[in-house]
Amino acid sequence: MNILITGGAGYIGSHVLKALLKRGEHEVTIIDNLSKGSQIALQTLKKVGKFKFINVNLEDDLNKIFAEGKFDAIIHFAAFIEVAESVANPLKYYLNNTANVAGILNYCQKYGVNKFIFSSTAAVYGEPDTPEVTELSHTNPINPYGYSKLMSERIIKDYAVANASFKFAILRYFNVAGADEEGFIGQNYPNATHLIKVAVQTALGKREQMAIFGDDYATKDGTCIRDYIHVSDLADAHLAALNFIDKNESEIFNVGYGRGFSVKEVIEATKRVSGVDFNVINSPRRAGDPAMLIANSNKLRELTNWTPKRENLELIIKTALEWEKKI
Numbered sequence: 001m002n003i004l005i006t007g008g009a010g011y012i013g014s015h016v017l018k019a020l021l022k023r024g025e026h027e028v029t030i031i032d033n034l035s036k037g038s039q040i041a042l043q044t045l046k047k048v049g050k051f052k053f054i055n056v057n058l059e060d061d062l063n064k065i066f067a068e069g070k071f072d073a074i075i076h077f078a079a080f081i082e083v084a085e086s087v088a089n090p091l092k093y094y095l096n097n098t099a100n101v102a103g104i105l106n107y108c109q110k111y112g113v114n115k116f117i118f119s120s121t122a123a124v125y126g127e128p129d130t131p132e133v134t135e136l137s138h139t140n141p142i143n144p145y146g147y148s149k150l151m152s153e154r155i156i157k158d159y160a161v162a163n164a165s166f167k168f169a170i171l172r173y174f175n176v177a178g179a180d181e182e183g184f185i186g187q188n189y190p191n192a193t194h195l196i197k198v199a200v201q202t203a204l205g206k207r208e209q210m211a212i213f214g215d216d217y218a219t220k221d222g223t224c225i226r227d228y229i230h231v232s233d234l235a236d237a238h239l240a241a242l243n244f245i246d247k248n249e250s251e252i253f254n255v256g257y258g259r260g261f262s263v264k265e266v267i268e269a270t271k272r273v274s275g276v277d278f279n280v281i282n283s284p285r286r287a288g289d290p291a292m293l294i295a296n297s298n299k300l301r302e303l304t305n306w307t308p309k310r311e312n313l314e315l316i317i318k319t320a321l322e323w324e325k326k327i
Contacts, residue, residue, distance in 0.1 A: 001115070001242075002027045004071045006058065006104065007078030009037025011187045012119065012176060014045065015235040016075060018185060021049030023239065029069055032078070033057045038188045045184065058100040066111040073115035075238060076104060079149075082193070083123070086145035097148035098155070105159050108166070116156065116168040117241055122254070122293055124150040124172060131225070131260070131292035135172070135252045135299060153252070160250055167250045169241035174227040174256035174295045176234055178316040179323035186323030187231075195266055196228065200321045203274035210278070212263050214285030217292075223263035225292040227256035230310035230319070240304035251303065256295025257311050266313070273317045 003020065007013045008030035014037070020028050028051040030042065042053055054065060058078055079097045080086070086093040101118070108116065123146035124139045141147045153170050160166045177196040179186030187197055202210040215222040237255045244251065261269075271277055300306050310316065 001072040002029075002070055003073045003075060004029050004031065004069060004113075005075045005077065006031050007037060007076070008032055009034055009039065009042050009053075010077055011189055012173075012231060012234060013075075013077040014038065014041040014185045015180060015231045016077075016238045017051065018045055018048055018180065019232070019235040019239055021045060021051065024049060028052070029054065029065075029071070031056050031058075031062075031065065036189060041185045041188065048184070058096075058103060062107055066107045066113070071111070071113045073117070073242060074104065074108065074113055075117040075242070076101065077119045079119065081145065083143050083145050086143055086148065090144035093144045093148040094151075097145075098151045101152040102155050105155065109159070109163065114163070114165045114167060115242065115245055116166065117238055118152065118156055118168060118170045120149045120153055120170050120172045121146065122172055122174045122256075122295065124153070125293070127290040128293065132258070132294045132296050133254065134296040135254055167245040169245050169250065170252040171237060171241060172252065172254050173234060174229055174254070174293065176231050177228050178230040178232070178310070178319040180232060181310075181319055183322060183326060186320070186327070188327065195226070195263060196270070196317055196320050197324075199267055199270040200274065200317065200324045202278045203270055203276040203321065204324055206324070208279065209281055210267075211281050211283040212267070213283050213289065215282055216285075219262055219291055221262050221264045224289055225260035225262045225294070227258065227260050227294045228266070228313060228316055229256050230308070230316045233308040233310050236308070237300060237304075237306050240300070240306040244304045248303070251299070253300040253304075254295040254297045255300060256297050257308060258295055258297055260292060260294040261313055266317075269313050270317050270321075273314055274321055
């Protein structure tokens with residue numbers, strides 16, 4: 001296929017790009033404005049395979065890109081992802097995350113692009129009633145970021161109803177972490193708030209200390225429990241989903257391992273892997289943090305034969321640590 005990746009210079013997008021290049025079966029074009037993505041990541045991946053990169057905003061006129069590209073499929077990543085920022089500046093999120101999905105689908109309609117993989121999030125579930133969620137669990141976001149993604153999902157589904165030829169896969173990510181095992185790429189996102197990223201930065205002395213936000217939750221050790229997935233396994237899930245909709249109908253998939261670790265467990269594992277007993281302080285709870293959020297990803301495993309290869313917390317931390325040393 002001829003594939004367009006929006007936001008392909010970003011953390012997850014660049015790992016999907018690498019996975020596609022490794023397969024060597026597709027032509028790939030990347031569009032990214034590099035506001036969050038990494039030019040260095042793209043330069044590095046040129047060693048893996050050939051692709052085309054266009055520096056452009058999604059709000060720009062993309063007619064020439066679509067007309068010349070003759071794309072068969074789009075993998076759409078380009079979005080803002082900071083929950084706190086979405087609360088402070090919701091219009092930024094609705095304009096970039098939601099309105100741009102409608103804009104991209106308009107190009108799909110105009111140029112006959114009928115396969116669409118969408119980067120969604122577990123934030124669409126909000127604070128679920130059960131610790132483990134399936135794709136049928138109630139969606140009730142608790143911040144504009146989650147709503148911007150859920151509204152995007154609705155737009156995609158409505159367009160698919162109107163266009164019988166159009167097929168999509170919506171991937172709801174849980175907690176993505178780690179870095180490419182070969183050390184080519186990793187997370188460069190500025191001011192990252194992801195737990196494992198923060199923990200390895202603290203272990204390496206890039207931060208003086210890190211905080212546990214709440215230790216009085218109804219969990220085994222009082223701290224929040226999350227489902228952590230290695231970014232390269234997530235990348236493989238995108239390829240599996242693309243292959244699936246090539247032969248089957250549209251689907252929504254949770255992407256996680258189905259096993260949770262507490263904040264304290266992640267911190268202790270990071271100390272073991274790094275060999276550093278770094279400073280950790282207790283801070284008040286953050287608004288909107290559910291006690292436990294774990295993916296039931298049985299549908300993805302059963303329908304697409306996706307089999308994760310890096311289902312190990314210490315491996316995830318080790319790859320994140322090695323990447324952090326490099327940068």
